[in-house]
Amino acid sequence: AAGVIQSPRHLIKEKRETATLKCYPIPRHDTVYWYQQGPGQDPQFLISFYEKMQSDKGSIPDRFSAQQFSDYHSELNMSSLELGDSALYFCASSRDRGSAFFGQGTRLTVV
């Protein structure tokens, strides 16, 4: 069965650079979520989209933005990267407020 696809799997950026993470939800899923998991931490909710509209917002820095496109894929844009942004970024998708299925994550390292 198709799963949530995230790209890239690994990303290394320098401080103050910009990064774009992509997420392709499971087909026919109407909701996409983004989570950030720091080293040894539990995942923290960043933002979600329902039918291409932002539906909820968590502890997402102003330097970050996200959107969901007409084909339902989503992108998380991070600017002015800081060392503390180094983390595993997960995307998840769900349908009809059902269970969320997670991608493998993108490991971002800021140096």
Add this chain to the structure above:
Amino acid sequence: AQSVTQLDSHVSVSEGTPVLLRCNYSSSYSPSLFWYVQHPNKGLQLLLKYTSAATLVKGINGFEAEFKKSETSFHLTKPSAHMSDAAEYFCVVSGSSNTGKLIFGQGTTLQVKP
């Protein structure tokens, strides 16, 4: 507000013995509760979910959890641990009845000794 507390940050069991990972929740409405597992350097895999149907929920890989409203608990159990069960386990509550965002517990590291 919704929250979950995992009572043990680390649990160690011997292979073949029962597993108990404890979770308490707080919710202002009837919650949806989940257990996810994360193996090292892997994504999050859904083990099971509770959504107000049966209070005893069976999941994958022999895991199950019981929803106890009176105790506000949702403990995860497995009768016999396997080496492959060693991982990080997260108890999760749906943080919003509208958006479905998930709020994670702090996680419990399960160690399985041979």
